[in-house]
């Protein structure tokens with residue numbers, strides 16, 4: 001059947017109440033109403049499968065936990081389940097002393113008796129009786145006149161009074177009486193008043209405080225806009241006699257979808273109490289939603305006296321007991337209500353959080369309240385136990401702000417604006433292509449993949465393994481009065497397509513020194529257009545995050561700056577230089593794509609093309625030894641000499657063999673004149689140098705020129721203690737010029753490598769030598785390296801005297 005072109009031939013409009021001096025429109029709600037949950041009665045009667053006693057019990061406990069003090073628990077005359085549930089609550093002593101249970105009964109003597117019977121032994125109870133008062137029901141359902149309708153209400157109110165008086169005598173129960181002229185909103189206002197006046201008189205004991213009689217004014221079916229309900233309620237409140245002895249209660253339904261508005265306006269009109277259900281369950285479109293109303297108060301800064309700080313567990317109980325879902329857009333409770341998909345909303349939310357952080361810090365410093373004021377978010381999700389995770393969700397309608405927000409929340413990175421735009425394009429393209437929502441994991445994974453960020457799984461073609469930044473004074477310019485800036489030298493080991501390479505460069509800062517190294521060794525020419533950094537974390541865990549925008553380095557710096565092409569990179573490191581260097585390599589990885597990079601070709605000797613770094617690269621790649629810079633220089637000379645002796649050519653494997661032989665590195669069966677077989681290192685009690693450094697004592701089992709010998713020495717560290725031992729038994733003096741160490745391998749295979757350069761002074765002459773050694777124990781690797789250097793120096797051992 002089509003909809004009617006003229007619905008007025010079928011539907012009559014409501015009859016407005018003439019209340020020109022209405023006061024409610026300018027009232028403001030400043031205190032919550034008395035709440036009554038009718039989930040277990042009106043909500044329950046609307047379910048296809050009414051709740052079992054077990055479900056009602058769980059629900060009841062949840063209502064108590066939320067802070068409800070008045071709970072309509074049943075229609076006891078309707079079924080054994082309802083009757084027995086009430087009995088169970090009372091007999092099981094499950095009703096807290098400050099909670100009133102309420103039960104509903106029609107105006108029928110037999111059913112009232114059964115209802116009051118169900119309450120035997122209760123401490124506090126509200127008996128709620130209803131009968132229909134509106135014309136349609138009077139005429140059609142009851143076929144009663146107005147007078148008969150009033151008589152019905154009076155007669156049965158008196159029955160309630162008599163039965164409850166008897167129960168009070170017998171059990172000491174404190175009773176309240178609630179009367180509902182059903183459907184109040186469709187009843188003539190003057191007639192509703194007349195019925196209630198008659199009921200008040202019949203009840204005969206309306207008083208103050210807890211003795212107030214409750215007149216519940218149901219909008220059994222919502223038939224008019226909410227202002228009409230408010231007018232009706234204000235009219236009732238003004239005209240009912242002894243207003244102070246009455247609790248005016250609201251019972252809105254939601255047929256026109258305005259139950260919340262109706263309740264709020266009617267509260268402004270003077271009502272004291274609201275009956276409703278959690279999340280708006282109830283007949284047809286439901287009863288008014290108590291959670292919604294309560295949280296509306298909360299967001300106005302008014303405590304609702306109900307606690308929904310763990311809203312999800314309330315949702316879980318209610319949805320399982322009612323066997324009904326909650327709509328994803330349901331106010332406060334729907335799973336999408338704190339979610340922004342669209343770009344401009346996300347941008348505003350992100351900026352809102354940032355601004356609020358600053359505002360709150362300022363307010364806290366001044367001891368002022370920290371107000372919530374975030375665009376599009378009327379309530380802090382955390383207050384009702386929700387996390388912010390769902391606040392921003394990303395699809396093809398989303399913008400950079402939301403994506404950046406998620407990166408910030410989940411990776412702790414505060415991307416610079418231009419990088420946000422750049423990464424947004426990555427996500428936008430993916431969302432569009434896959435036509436689906438981008439989950440947080442999609443975004444963080446794409447971020448890691450795009451910027452080669454976050455561990456070995458996401459490594460790019462270039463990976464920083466280790467580096468050293470050193471300072472070198474710039475050449476003095478005597479014509480310039482300004483002090484010359486220091487230059488920075490970058491010395492690092494990077495993995496290039498799986499091959500460890502040593503690269504080095506210089507510049508006026510660590511990043512430009514790295515760019516210089518990339519240009520020299522890998523023929524990659526880039527310049528930095530934008531750089532920024534911030535800290536991540538706090539205290540001893542604080543790290544630096546750096547962001548770099550690279551552009552191709554062109555001859556002309558103006559064109560470089562204007563380049564349309566650019567690549568962003570990010571790096572995080574506990575060292576700020578390290579984070580910047582990682583950010584540069586992150587951007588370089590994006591820039592090079594699949595471009596072929598120059599391989600390491602060794603060319604040592606005459607017309608040598610390979611420099612120190614290339615030789616060091618061969619060593620780091622084959623032996624994983626990251627030689628200190630001066631050892632690189634020293635070994636380079638060794639290699640050059642060797643190449644000259646072999647017609648100017650040295651193969652890769654020759655070079656590695658040469659290194660092993662030069663430093664006796666991991667060559668078995670090549671003991672020198674001094675061998676340290678075993679040692680014991682101890683702190684010397686009470687001994688220290690003038691700086692308070694604790695002294696160490698080493699006791700070593702040596703093979704000294706072929707003979708076993710135990711020797712003891714002390715020093716401020718293990719190395720100096722061994723040098724002290726050696727110095728006591730040689731002519732001349734050994735001293736440590738340089739010491740370096742690093743680890744190789746991973747997990748349980750990890751070993752320490754030590755590099756020691758010793759100087760030997762004897763007879764006014766000085767010679768130097770490097771020793772290199774590994775061990776699972778870092779002290780042992782240092783000592784072995786020192787002994788290896790000692791043997792290379794051919795020190796003059798004092799002759800061995802037995803018993804010495």
Ligand SMILES: CC(=O)SCCNC(=O)CCNC(=O)[C@H](O)C(C)(C)COP(=O)(O)OP(=O)(O)OC[C@H]1O[C@@H](n2cnc3c(N)ncnc32)[C@H](O)[C@@H]1OP(=O)(O)O
Nearest residue numbers: 042045075077078079106107108130131132141142182220
């Ligand atoms: C708006 C509301 O939500 S009101 C509450 C509605 N809730 C329920 O009805 C749930 C529980 N109800 C029940 O289990 C049953 O209806 C019972 C046990 C109360 C009564 O069952 P029955 O005796 O079989 O009557 P039935 O369900 O047909 O109710 C209709 C009768 O009650 C009368 N009636 C309806 N409401 C009331 C009332 N408030 N007071 C007195 N009589 C009433 C009707 O006029 C009708 O009477 P009739 O049989 O003389 O014509």
Ligand SMILES: CC(C)C(=O)C(=O)O
Nearest residue numbers: 130180182218220251
């Ligand atoms: C019994 C009354 C209050 C009722 O449930 C209604 O009118 O909706």
